[in-house]
Amino acid sequence: ATFTIKVLSPRTWNDSSIIDVLTEKNEKFSWWGKSLASDEGKRLEEARKAGSQVTVNYSTKGNYKNIESIVEVVPQ
Numbered sequence: 001a002t003f004t005i006k007v008l009s010p011r012t013w014n015d016s017s018i019i020d021v022l023t024e025k026n027e028k029f030s031w032w033g034k035s036l037a038s039d040e041g042k043r044l045e046e047a048r049k050a051g052s053q054v055t056v057n058y059s060t061k062g063n064y065k066n067i068e069s070i071v072e073v074v075p076q
Helices: 039-050
Strands: 005-013 016-023 028-032 053-061 064-074
Touching: 005 039, 016 039, 028 039, 039 064
Parallel strands: 028 064
Antiparallel strands: 005 016, 016 028, 053 064
């Protein structure tokens, strides 16, 4: 999936850190086990600030789209 990030929202569930990503198309992706302080969280935050296109690998679990990795970040 490729998108630009509109909002990054950190949260926790039980003891797991989660980053919720809201795209410019109002799609929601979640990255379980990651916090904004993680390397991946920092990359997503930099991409959001810069308005970069982000491509991720994700899996679908029910209605949830779970990010598994960042493929690339392309500045606009």
